Amino acid sequence: MAVKGFEGRDLARAAVFAAIIVVLGIAGAIPVGPVPITLQTLGVMLAGVVLGPKRAAIAVGIVLVLVAVGLPVLSGGRGGLGVFAGPSAGYLIGWLPGAVVAGLIAKSSAARISWWRTALGALVGGIGVVYALGIPVQAAILGMPLHEAAVGSLIFIPGDLVKVVLATVLALALHRAYPRAFESGAAAKPAAQHA
Amino acid sequence: MISLYRPGSSPLHRMPAGAKLALGAVLAVAVSVWPHTAVTATVTLAAVFGLFALAGFGPLEWLRQVWAIRWIVAFVAVMQLVFSGPLEAYITTVRIAAVVLLAALLTITTRTSDLLEALQTVLAPLRRFGVDPWRVAFTLSLTIALVPVIADFLRRIREAQRARGVRLGFRAVVPLLVMSLRHADDVADALSARGIA
Amino acid sequence: MPDASDAIVLEDVAVELDGHRILEDVSVRLDQRRIGVIGANGSGKSTFARLLDGLVAPSRGTVTVHGIDAARDVRALRERVGFVFTNPDAQILMPTVAEDVALSLRRAGLGKAEVAERVQAQLERHGLAELADRAAYSLSGGQKQLLALVSVLIRGPRLVVADEPTTLLDLGNARRMADLLVSPPEEGGIDAQVVVVTHDLDLAARCDVVVRFADGRLAEVGDPAAIVDRYRLEFA
Amino acid sequence: MPDASDAIVLEDVAVELDGHRILEDVSVRLDQRRIGVIGANGSGKSTFARLLDGLVAPSRGTVTVHGIDAARDVRALRERVGFVFTNPDAQILMPTVAEDVALSLRRAGLGKAEVAERVQAQLERHGLAELADRAAYSLSGGQKQLLALVSVLIRGPRLVVADEPTTLLDLGNARRMADLLVSPPEEGGIDAQVVVVTHDLDLAARCDVVVRFADGRLAEVGDPAAIVDRYRLEFA
Ligand SMILES: Nc1ncnc2c1ncn2[C@@H]1O[C@H](COP(=O)(O)OP(=O)(O)OP(=O)(O)O)[C@@H](O)[C@H]1O
Ligand SMILES: Nc1ncnc2c1ncn2[C@@H]1O[C@H](COP(=O)(O)OP(=O)(O)OP(=O)(O)O)[C@@H](O)[C@H]1O
Ligand SMILES: O=C(O)CCCC[C@@H]1SC[C@@H]2NC(=O)N[C@@H]21
Ligand SMILES: [Mg+2]
Ligand SMILES: [Mg+2]
Numbered sequence: 001m002a003v004k005g006f007e008g009r010d011l012a013r014a015a016v017f018a019a020i021i022v023v024l025g026i027a028g029a030i031p032v033g034p035v036p037i038t039l040q041t042l043g044v045m046l047a048g049v050v051l052g053p054k055r056a057a058i059a060v061g062i063v064l065v066l067v068a069v070g071l072p073v074l075s076g077g078r079g080g081l082g083v084f085a086g087p088s089a090g091y092l093i094g095w096l097p098g099a100v101v102a103g104l105i106a107k108s109s110a111a112r113i114s115w116w117r118t119a120l121g122a123l124v125g126g127i128g129v130v131y132a133l134g135i136p137v138q139a140a141i142l143g144m145p146l147h148e149a150a151v152g153s154l155i156f157i158p159g160d161l162v163k164v165v166l167a168t169v170l171a172l173a174l175h176r177a178y179p180r181a182f183e184s185g186a187a188a189k190p191a192a193q194h195a
Numbered sequence: 196m197i198s199l200y201r202p203g204s205s206p207l208h209r210m211p212a213g214a215k216l217a218l219g220a221v222l223a224v225a226v227s228v229w230p231h232t233a234v235t236a237t238v239t240l241a242a243v244f245g246l247f248a249l250a251g252f253g254p255l256e257w258l259r260q261v262w263a264i265r266w267i268v269a270f271v272a273v274m275q276l277v278f279s280g281p282l283e284a285y286i287t288t289v290r291i292a293a294v295v296l297l298a299a300l301l302t303i304t305t306r307t308s309d310l311l312e313a314l315q316t317v318l319a320p321l322r323r324f325g326v327d328p329w330r331v332a333f334t335l336s337l338t339i340a341l342v343p344v345i346a347d348f349l350r351r352i353r354e355a356q357r358a359r360g361v362r363l364g365f366r367a368v369v370p371l372l373v374m375s376l377r378h379a380d381d382v383a384d385a386l387s388a389r390g391i392a
Numbered sequence: 393m394p395d396a397s398d399a400i401v402l403e404d405v406a407v408e409l410d411g412h413r414i415l416e417d418v419s420v421r422l423d424q425r426r427i428g429v430i431g432a433n434g435s436g437k438s439t440f441a442r443l444l445d446g447l448v449a450p451s452r453g454t455v456t457v458h459g460i461d462a463a464r465d466v467r468a469l470r471e472r473v474g475f476v477f478t479n480p481d482a483q484i485l486m487p488t489v490a491e492d493v494a495l496s497l498r499r500a501g502l503g504k505a506e507v508a509e510r511v512q513a514q515l516e517r518h519g520l521a522e523l524a525d526r527a528a529y530s531l532s533g534g535q536k537q538l539l540a541l542v543s544v545l546i547r548g549p550r551l552v553v554a555d556e557p558t559t560l561l562d563l564g565n566a567r568r569m570a571d572l573l574v575s576p577p578e579e580g581g582i583d584a585q586v587v588v589v590t591h592d593l594d595l596a597a598r599c600d601v602v603v604r605f606a607d608g609r610l611a612e613v614g615d616p617a618a619i620v621d622r623y624r625l626e627f628a
Numbered sequence: 629m630p631d632a633s634d635a636i637v638l639e640d641v642a643v644e645l646d647g648h649r650i651l652e653d654v655s656v657r658l659d660q661r662r663i664g665v666i667g668a669n670g671s672g673k674s675t676f677a678r679l680l681d682g683l684v685a686p687s688r689g690t691v692t693v694h695g696i697d698a699a700r701d702v703r704a705l706r707e708r709v710g711f712v713f714t715n716p717d718a719q720i721l722m723p724t725v726a727e728d729v730a731l732s733l734r735r736a737g738l739g740k741a742e743v744a745e746r747v748q749a750q751l752e753r754h755g756l757a758e759l760a761d762r763a764a765y766s767l768s769g770g771q772k773q774l775l776a777l778v779s780v781l782i783r784g785p786r787l788v789v790a791d792e793p794t795t796l797l798d799l800g801n802a803r804r805m806a807d808l809l810v811s812p813p814e815e816g817g818i819d820a821q822v823v824v825v826t827h828d829l830d831l832a833a834r835c836d837v838v839v840r841f842a843d844g845r846l847a848e849v850g851d852p853a854a855i856v857d858r859y860r861l862e863f864a
Pocket of ligand 1: 410769798
C-alpha cells in the first residue's frame with residue numbers, strides 16, 4: 001500500500017475522475033484570450049465536492065502530470081510542457097489546491113451532504129483558490145500589472161458562477177442517485193477485504 | 196489517446212528524457228529572466244527554431260506550433276502595444292513565444308513512456324515517504340486507458356436520451372458520474388484480483 | 393393489429409462508420425409482429441437495430457419504419473419506436489425508479505398529477521410498484537432490465553427494438569423478459585411490433601421470423617426453427 | 629494433477645454486506661478440476677466466487693483455498709488464484725493489449741526483456757499476437773473477454789475463477805471460451821482448477837461438479853447432468 005488508507009478503490013476513483021475531467025475538455029474551449037474558458041473547471045469542482053480532498057488531489061494531480069508528459073488532455077487538445085510556460089499555468093496549477101479546498105469545505109462535517117457547504121466549497125475552492133494562483137502567474141508570465149490581470153479574469157466570473165451552481169445541483173442529484181459516490185473506499189465496501 | 200510526440204531519430208529525440216527536461220528547464224528560466232533587447236530576443240527565438248531544425252522539424256512545423264499559441268501571442272502583443280509601446284511589445288511577445296515553443300519542443304521529441312519512466316526516477320527518493328513510483332506511473336496509464344471508456348459512457352447516455360426523446364442537458368452528468376464511479380468499483384476489484392493495488 | 397403500414401422496409405442499405413463498412417446490401421421487408429435478429433459478434437446486428445430508431449443513419453439506401461422515412465423524420469420515428477439497450481445502466485437516466493419512468497412522459501407536456509398516475513399504473517402492471525422510490529442503481533440486474541423496458545413502454549411505442557435484453561438474466565428472469573417481448577398480446581406480451589436482437593437461440597426460435605446477419609450482410613430471413621437449427625449446427 | 633491441497637473448502641460460511649445477509653450456512657469441499665456454479669439472479673453466486681479470491685471476506689466461518697486461509701493470507705491467495713470478471717472493460721487496465729498482459733509481470737518486478745518474451749508467447753498461444761499493439765478498448769467483445777483471461781493466465785494461477793465470462797459472446801466465441809475453461813488440459817483447456825459461474829446450463833453441464841445456489845444458500849452440490857436437468861425443469 002503506497003499511502004496509508006489509500007487503497008485500490010480510491011485509486012480507481014481518482015483515475016476515473018481524472019478521465020472525466022479529460023473528457024469534459026473534449027467538449028471544447030472558448031478562447032477568450034490567452035486563458036480559455038473551459039468546462040474542465042466544472043470537473044475540478046465536482047472532484048473536490050464528491051471525492052473529498054485526498055482523492056480529488058490525486059485526480060487533479062493525474063491530469064496535471066498527463067499534461068506535463070505531453071498528452072493532449074486539456075480543452076482543445078492542448079498539452080505538453082508548453083502549457084506550464086504559458087499564461088494559463090497558474091490557473092491550471094491552482095486546480096489542485098482548488099479541488100482540495102473545495103473538498104475540505106464541502107466535507108467539513110460528517111453530517112449529511114448540505115447544499116450550502118457544497119456550494120461554498122465549489123465557490124471558494126473552484127474560484128477563490130484557482131484565481132489566487134492563476135492571476136499572479138498570468139501577470140508574471142505575460143509581464144503585465146497584477147490589477148490588469150485581475151480585471152481580465154473577470155471575464156471568467158459569469159461562467160464560473162454558473163459552474164458553481166451546476167456543481168452543487170449535480171452533487172446533490174448524485175447523492176440521491178448514488179450515495180456511495182461520496183464514501184471513501186474503505187466505507188464503500190465495509191465487509192470487503194483488501195490486501 | 197494520441198500523444199503529442201512526433202517520432203524521429205535526431206540527437207534531441209535520442210537524448211535521455213531526464214537530462215533533456217533538466218536542460219530545458221534551465222534554458223527556459225534563463226530566457227525568462229535575461230534582460231532582453233530587441234536583438235537578443237530575436238536571436239533567442241531564432242535559436243529555438245534552430246533547435247526545431249536540429250530535431251528535424253522544418254518551417255511547416257514551426258508554423259503549426261506558432262499557430263497553436265496564436266491566442267497567447269495575439270493577446271500579449273495587443274496588451275503590450277496598448278500599455279508599453281511597440282518595442283516592449285515586440286520584445287515581450289517574442290520572449291514568451293520562445294519559452295512556450297521551447298517547452299513544446301521537449302514534448303514533441305520525447306515519448307510519453309520515456310517521460311513516465313523519468314518521472315519514476317524522480318519520484319524514487321519519495322519512497323521513504325510512502326510514495327510508490329511504480330504505482331504512480333501505473334495510475335497514469337490506467338487513466339489513459341479509462342479516457343475512451345468514459346467517453347463511450349457519454350456517447351451511450353446521449354444515445355439513450357435520443358432514443359427516449361428527452362434532453363437532460365447538463366443533468367446528463369449525473370448518470371455519467373454514476374456509471375463512471377460504478378465502473379471504478381469494478382476496476383478496483385480487477386486491481387485487487389491482479390495483485391496490483 | 394398489423395396493417396399495411398406496420399412494416400419495416402430496408403432498401404439497399406449500407407452503413408459506414410469511421411470509414412469502415414459495417415452493413416452492406418441490406419434489403420428486406422418485415423411485417424411480422426415478432427422479429428428475431430441473430431448472428432455472430434460484430435456481424436452488424438446492433439447496427440441494424442439502431443437504424444430502426446435513427447440512432448445510426450444509412451450511408452446508402454432507405455430505411456422506412458411503419459411508413460416513416462428514418463432519414464427524413466427522426467422525430468416521428470422516435471415517437472413510434474422504443475429502444476431497449478443491452479446495458480440498462482446506460483439507459484436509466486434519473487436517480488429513482490419513478491422519476492426515470494416519468495422522464496419519458498415529461499416531453500409530452502402532461503400535467504404532474506397525470507404523469508404520477510400513469511407512472512404508478514405502469515409500475516404496478518409490471519410488478520415494480522414497491523420499488524418506485526428506490527435509487528435505480530440499487531436494483532438487481534433483472535429489475536433494472538425490466539425498468540428499462542417499462543420506461544420505454546410508457547410512451548406507447550408501436551415498435552419496440554431490444555438489443556440483447558436478456559444477457560445478464562437468469563433462466564427465470566430471462567423467461568419473463570422473453571415472454572413480455574415475444575408472446576402475443578393476448579398472453580401478456582407487448583402490444584406492439586417487436587424486434588429483438590439476441591444470442592439466445594431459444595428466444596429467437598419463438599419469433600415469427602428470424603433475420604440472420606453475417607459479416608455485415610443479411611445472410612438469411614425466414615422460418616425461425618429452420619434458421620436457428622442451421623445456425624446451431626454450424627457450431628456443433 | 630490435483631492433490632490433497634488442491635481443494636476449495638468452505639466451513640459454515642456466512643457473508644453479510646451493508647447489514648444484508650448475502651450468504652448463509654455454506655459448507656462444502658470441492659476438489660474437482662472443473663466446477664460449475666449456477667443459480668438465480670441474486671442467489672449469491674458472485675459473492676461465493678469473490679470469497680475464493682478474497683474480494684469479499686466471510687463474516688463467519690472459514691474459506692480455505694488450496695490450503696491457504698483466505699482471511700489470513702490474501703497475498704498468497706491472490707498469487708494462486710486468477711479472477712475473470714463479467715465486464716471485460718473494467719478489467720482492461722492498460723492502454724494497449726501487450727501492456728495489459730504484461731502488467732502483472734511488471735508488477736512482480738520481472739525484467740523488460742523477459743516480460744516482453746513471455747507476453748509474446750502467451751499472446752501467440754491464444755491467437756492475439758497480431759493485436760499486441762492495438763488499443764485495448766477498440767477490440768471486439770469476444771477479443772476483450774479473451775484478453776481479460778489471457779492477462780490472468782500469464783501469472784500461472786492454480787485456480788481460475790470466472791464470473792459469467794461468456795454472457796456477451798456469440799455462440800462461436802462462447803464455445804471457444806468455454807473450451808478453454810472446461811476442457812481438460814490435454815485438449816487445450818486451462819491447466820488449473822476452474823470455477824465458472826454461469827447462466828449457460830450447457831456450459832455448467834460440461835463441468836465435473838455443479839454447485840447450485842438459491843437465496844444465499846447452497847441448494848445442491850453434485851452430478852452436473854442431474855442438477856442442470858432439475859434446474860431446467862423448474863422453468864419449463
Ligand atoms: N462507431 C463505430 N466505428 C467503427 N466501427 C464500428 C462502430 N460501431 C460498430 N463498429 C463495428 O461494426 C461491426 C458491427 O458492429 P455491431 O455492434 O453492429 O455488431 P453486433 O452484431 O451487434 O455484435 P455483438 O454481438 O458483439 O453485439 C463490428 O465489427 C464493430 O466493431
Ligand atoms: N455490496 C453489497 N451490499 C449489499 N448487497 C449486496 C452487495 N453485493 C451484493 N449484494 C446483494 O447480495 C445478493 C447476492 O448477490 P450476488 O451478486 O452474489 O448474486 P448473483 O447470484 O451473482 O446474481 P447474478 O446472477 O445477478 O449475477 C443480491 O441480492 C445483491 O443485491
Ligand atoms: O487549459 C488550460 O490551459 C488551463 C485552463 C485554465 C482556465 C481557467 S481556470 C479558471 C477560469 N475559468 C475558466 O473557465 N477558465 C479559467
Ligand atoms: Mg450488438
Ligand atoms: Mg453475479
